[in-house]
Amino acid sequence: MQSLSQVPECHTLRLILGDELNPNHSWFSNTDSGVLYVIAELHEEGHYVTHHIQKLCAFFAAMADFAASLRRAGHRVLHLTLDDTAAWRDCLKGADAAPKSAGSTVALLLELIERSGARRFECQRPDEFRLLGTLGELETRLSAKAAQRSVSFAMVDSEHFLLPFDEISMQFTKGRHVLMESFYRRMRRRFNILMDGDKPMGGQWNFDADNRNKLKSTDLASVPEPLVFANNISEILARIHRHNLPYIGRLAPIETAAGQHQGQSHGQGYTADLFDESGFGAGIEAGIETGIATGFDKGIKAGTDAAAFSPVNASPANELLWPINREQSLQLLGWFCRYGLVRFGRFQDAMTGAHPAGWSLYHSRLSFALNCKMLSPLEVIEAAIAAWQANPAIDMAQIEGFVRQILGWREYVRGIYWANMPEFARLNYLEASRPLPGYFWTGNTGMNCMRHAIGQSLDYAYAHHIQRLMTTGNFCLLTGINPDEVDTWYLGIYVDAIEWVELPNTRGMALFADGGIIATKPYGASGAYINRMSDYCSGCKYEVGKRSGEGSCPFNSLYWHFLHRHAERFGNNHRLGMIFSSWYKMDELQRAAILATAEQYLSNLERL
Numbered sequence: 001m002q003s004l005s006q007v008p009e010c011h012t013l014r015l016i017l018g019d020e021l022n023p024n025h026s027w028f029s030n031t032d033s034g035v036l037y038v039i040a041e042l043h044e045e046g047h048y049v050t051h052h053i054q055k056l057c058a059f060f061a062a063m064a065d066f067a068a069s070l071r072r073a074g075h076r077v078l079h080l081t082l083d084d085t086a087a088w089r090d091c092l093k094g095a096d097a098a099p100k101s102a103g104s105t106v107a108l109l110l111e112l113i114e115r116s117g118a119r120r121f122e123c124q125r126p127d128e129f130r131l132l133g134t135l136g137e138l139e140t141r142l143s144a145k146a147a148q149r150s151v152s153f154a155m156v157d158s159e160h161f162l163l164p165f166d167e168i169s170m171q172f173t174k175g176r177h178v179l180m181e182s183f184y185r186r187m188r189r190r191f192n193i194l195m196d197g198d199k200p201m202g203g204q205w206n207f208d209a210d211n212r213n214k215l216k217s218t219d220l221a222s223v224p225e226p227l228v229f230a231n232n233i234s235e236i237l238a239r240i241h242r243h244n245l246p247y248i249g250r251l252a253p254i255e256t257a258a259g260q261h262q263g264q265s266h267g268q269g270y271t272a273d274l275f276d277e278s279g280f281g282a283g284i285e286a287g288i289e290t291g292i293a294t295g296f297d298k299g300i301k302a303g304t305d306a307a308a309f310s311p312v313n314a315s316p317a318n319e320l321l322w323p324i325n326r327e328q329s330l331q332l333l334g335w336f337c338r339y340g341l342v343r344f345g346r347f348q349d350a351m352t353g354a355h356p357a358g359w360s361l362y363h364s365r366l367s368f369a370l371n372c373k374m375l376s377p378l379e380v381i382e383a384a385i386a387a388w389q390a391n392p393a394i395d396m397a398q399i400e401g402f403v404r405q406i407l408g409w410r411e412y413v414r415g416i417y418w419a420n421m422p423e424f425a426r427l428n429y430l431e432a433s434r435p436l437p438g439y440f441w442t443g444n445t446g447m448n449c450m451r452h453a454i455g456q457s458l459d460y461a462y463a464h465h466i467q468r469l470m471t472t473g474n475f476c477l478l479t480g481i482n483p484d485e486v487d488t489w490y491l492g493i494y495v496d497a498i499e500w501v502e503l504p505n506t507r508g509m510a511l512f513a514d515g516g517i518i519a520t521k522p523y524g525a526s527g528a529y530i531n532r533m534s535d536y537c538s539g540c541k542y543e544v545g546k547r548s549g550e551g552s553c554p555f556n557s558l559y560w561h562f563l564h565r566h567a568e569r570f571g572n573n574h575r576l577g578m579i580f581s582s583w584y585k586m587d588e589l590q591r592a593a594i595l596a597t598a599e600q601y602l603s604n605l606e607r608l
Contacts, residue, residue, distance in 0.1 A: 010036035013118040018059045021066040022373035031074040039067045040080040043089040044104040049492040052249035054461035057233045061324040082243045124158045128499045129421040160373045163411045172419035184408030207397035211345035224339040226360035228321035253459030329369035336364035337387035345401030349466045351534035359456045367496035413504040429515035432480040437605045448540035461495035473510030478558040483513040521575045527553035548593040554601045561598030
């Protein structure tokens with residue numbers, strides 16, 4: 001930490017944001033005593049949504065660690081904490097008209113440029129549209145001051161993604177649907193990944209049909225214990241409390257039974273694992289895929305650092321379980337390929353409340369490390385392929401399913417985001433307007449699947465793709481929750497949630513608020529799907545086998561009610577034809593009972 005009264009002189013000031021922690025960026029290939037790197041805990045970033053406490057701590061800890069690593073490499077770094085940037089907090093409240101017009105971040109950067117005497121400001125292209133606007137405003141302000149003191153402005157590439165930013169407009173058209181599968185195949189060919197000449201290895205492009213297994217009771221004994229870390233965050237927690245940063249969630253879970261978690265909020269009330277479209281079975285015709293799961297790195301073995309590794313499911317109240325630097329990220333990468341990849345695809349859609357590691361299962365949980373750029377997507381893909389080649393127990397379905405998440409879906413949602421912003425953030429095709437129920441902040445609901453998915457999110461700032469899409473997301477779709485409120489919840493609660501990955505997955509894939517830019521149909525489902533992929537229904541107060549009446553599973557009647565009220569929009573959708581046919585084949589009394597039950601539930605959402 002350094003005070004703003006001690007800003008060193010420099011000719012170039014370079015800004016590093018919290019999701020730009022890439023040690024292999026070309027910026028760092030040479031040291032220059034005239035270049036000053038700035039890494040700052042910004043009050044503005046802590047307030048634009050209410051974040052999970054683990055998310056706040058993970059970003060702040062990773063930023064501090066990265067600053068220290070740059071110093072060790074010989075670079076000059078100004079690392080500012082909430083204490084140092086507190087003077088700009090009032091800009092958020094409008095205490096000073098001039099700084100408020102620029103925003104607290106712009107005001108801070110202008111002050112740093114002035115105090116350092118920098119003649120040049122450089123930044124990496126941000127991944128969020130909001131921050132691109134902030135930096136664009138800074139450039140405008142610097143231009144306006146040019147008569148007083150000329151400061152040049154330059155924005156460089158982040159050097160992280162596989163699809164160059166300048167090519168996004170060639171692959172994606174604003175407002176137009178682009179099939180993810182076609183994009184994925186182009187990327188496979190371009191990077192020669194899992195290819196046999198011009199043909200895909202294994203004889204087919206997509207093995208998703210092999211990756212929809214439910215965990216049976218006999219499978220639970222093989223679920224691996226997750227690798228978590230024990231990063232001390234005492235000082236960070238003290239700063240967060242000292243500056244009254246709002247937050248949700250907790251640092252350690254509240255255990256109510258084996259593998260079960262009781263949701264509870266703290267403070268004030270989301271890749272991002274990611275979803276994909278392909279197909280998950282009869283009657284639903286939808287397909288979802290995980291976001292960021294990853295592989296193996298030669299020479300890295302899980303748990304080799306005894307001081308950092310903790311073989312438990314949760315850390316004490318002053319410790320953080322997420323990786324905060326490249327070394328820990330590589331350990332987690334190694335753990336996944338050694339213990340997770342072998343059954344990753346097979347059980348990637350499965351959910352369970354009957355195992356202490358039900359929150360992690362075979363998922364890599366590398367999305368935070370990737371989205372902060374501590375790891376690169378290509379090295380993760382290559383590591384996973386190396387593990388597959390070295391281990392005959394890892395079949396083609398496992399490695400292909402994993403590669404598709406990073407090479408396909410992750411690059412795809414970024415393209416969708418930038419091709420469609422800022423309009424995408426305002427889309428509400430289904431005119432959904434209900435408020436988000438209060439139990440999204442507490443987990444206190446009688447719906448067992450929702451209690452598990454929300455409670456786990458509060459416990460770990462993490463849930464895998466099916467929990468996010470087909471449990472909480474599905475519920476919000478069926479009940480018509482306002483997309484703005486859903487976006488805010490997802491963006492705040494998940495440690496890996498950055499808008500470029502959260503927004504397309506939530507507003508597009510989960511809520512169909514984009515009207516079909518991502519998916520060709522809404523991904524709604526009844527309780528039958530949740531029952532097929534989990535053991536949640538066996539411990540629920542509602543009966544998954546009942547479509548209507550008291551005690552019936554809310555997902556059942558709400559599913560049919562959703563289709564009924566949107567029949568004009570989706571009645572001619574060929575992917576929903578069989579489902580609408582089934583609805584109209586029901587006798588009139590049965591349909592009336594289902595709709596009446598759904599109306600009762602919709603009128604009492606807070607009490608479900």
